[in-house]
Amino acid sequence: MSAPASIPVDPRRDGRRLALLLVATPFVLWILLIVVIPHVDLLLISLHEKVAPRVFSTGIRNYVEFFGEPVYVQALIRTVAMSLLATALTLVIAFPMAYYIAKLARGRGRTALFMACLLPFWVSELVRVFGWMMILRETGLLSNLLIWAGIISGPVEFLYNDVVVMIGLVYTSLLFMVVPLISALDSLDDSLIEAGYDLGGNAGSILREVVVPHAMPGIVAGSIVVFMLTLGNYLTPTLLGGKSSQWFTAQIYTQFITRFNWEVGSAFGFVLLATSSLIVWIGLRLTGQSLSSTLGR
Numbered sequence: 001m002s003a004p005a006s007i008p009v010d011p012r013r014d015g016r017r018l019a020l021l022l023v024a025t026p027f028v029l030w031i032l033l034i035v036v037i038p039h040v041d042l043l044l045i046s047l048h049e050k051v052a053p054r055v056f057s058t059g060i061r062n063y064v065e066f067f068g069e070p071v072y073v074q075a076l077i078r079t080v081a082m083s084l085l086a087t088a089l090t091l092v093i094a095f096p097m098a099y100y101i102a103k104l105a106r107g108r109g110r111t112a113l114f115m116a117c118l119l120p121f122w123v124s125e126l127v128r129v130f131g132w133m134m135i136l137r138e139t140g141l142l143s144n145l146l147i148w149a150g151i152i153s154g155p156v157e158f159l160y161n162d163v164v165v166m167i168g169l170v171y172t173s174l175l176f177m178v179v180p181l182i183s184a185l186d187s188l189d190d191s192l193i194e195a196g197y198d199l200g201g202n203a204g205s206i207l208r209e210v211v212v213p214h215a216m217p218g219i220v221a222g223s224i225v226v227f228m229l230t231l232g233n234y235l236t237p238t239l240l241g242g243k244s245s246q247w248f249t250a251q252i253y254t255q256f257i258t259r260f261n262w263e264v265g266s267a268f269g270f271v272l273l274a275t276s277s278l279i280v281w282i283g284l285r286l287t288g289q290s291l292s293s294t295l296g297r
Contacts, residue, residue, distance in 0.1 A: 039273075046266035062267035072251060072268070079248040080275060082162070082237075083230040086169040090177045090226050091219065093170065098181030098218075099211070103190070117178050125172055129239050132168055133159060136240075160242035168236040173229055177222035184218025185211070220289045224280055231276050248272060 046063070048056040066072050101113050120128060135141045136158035146152045158164060188211065196206040212219070237247035252272070255265030284291060 042266040042269060045262055046270055048263045050263060056263075062264045063271070065264060066267060066271055072248075075246050075248045075251050076271065076275065078246055079231060080279065082166070082169070082247075083227055084279075086166055086173065086230045087223050087227045089166065090170050090173050091223060094174055094177035094181055094222065095215075095219075098178050099185055101178075102182045102185035103188070103193075114182070117175055120171075121175050125235055128172060129168060129236050132164070132171070132240060136164060159240060160244055162241070162245075165237050165241040165245055168240040169230050169233065172233070172236055173226040176225045176229060180218040180221040180225070181215060182218075184215040184221075188214045216287060217289060220283065220287050223283065227279070227283075228276055231272070 047058050047060065049059040049061045051057050097113075097117070101110055101117075105113055133140070137143070138155045138157040138159075140158075142158060143152070143155045147155070192210055192214075193206055196210050201209070232249060234247070234249040234253060237245040238250055241247065248268070249272070252265050252268045255261045255268060259265075
């Protein structure tokens, strides 16, 4: 009886497997420990119905409580509407910035402009929001400047309204729209724009027929990121909008931290997650994009 033939060992294949294992392990652990396990735990908690002290049954009463209270539903609708508006405004502001950086700026000027967009994000969101509060508060820079110019006669409080909240949301989200737009526009061949002009097109028609369709994956990717970040933002609406902001994440914070009602807070969190997922899905369907083609940018 002859001995079985030995299988040749490929050191390069083993090296690739080891490299893949080293790269994938932190990512898998991150997803499991930070995303999957906490969400599964919160989902189970949201299905707990308190029937007596420390006695729970399983049911959907916490979700029924959300839909049965108009204040909660109105807060969610208001948060979604404000987030969509913030996403649209961010896109309008970021698109010309990204186009100039990607297609018109050259050399050090391009690097300087990109760094100018990036630098504010080297400090935390808390510091940036406090910066806006220093400018817009009653005794802040803007109020004093208007008094010095004779436009107003006394200090004016510019904080705690929807306009200020919108400014803060757009400011804190701008980079997350600019980066995917630059990536999308950078791959646009300049000869296509020149051909558009040669065929008699103007700036508006070329923007509509050439630039925007090519940049659509970047537009959708940036819009998804900005919308999700804005919808789940707690710090900016709370500090700049105060109690009048009526942001839905503040309702979730109240349930978890103030009322210690983790069951209802978890249900509210999943309502927010389901709402954001539904809106992103609708956005992808309307634009004809897929999640892999947009977030892969």
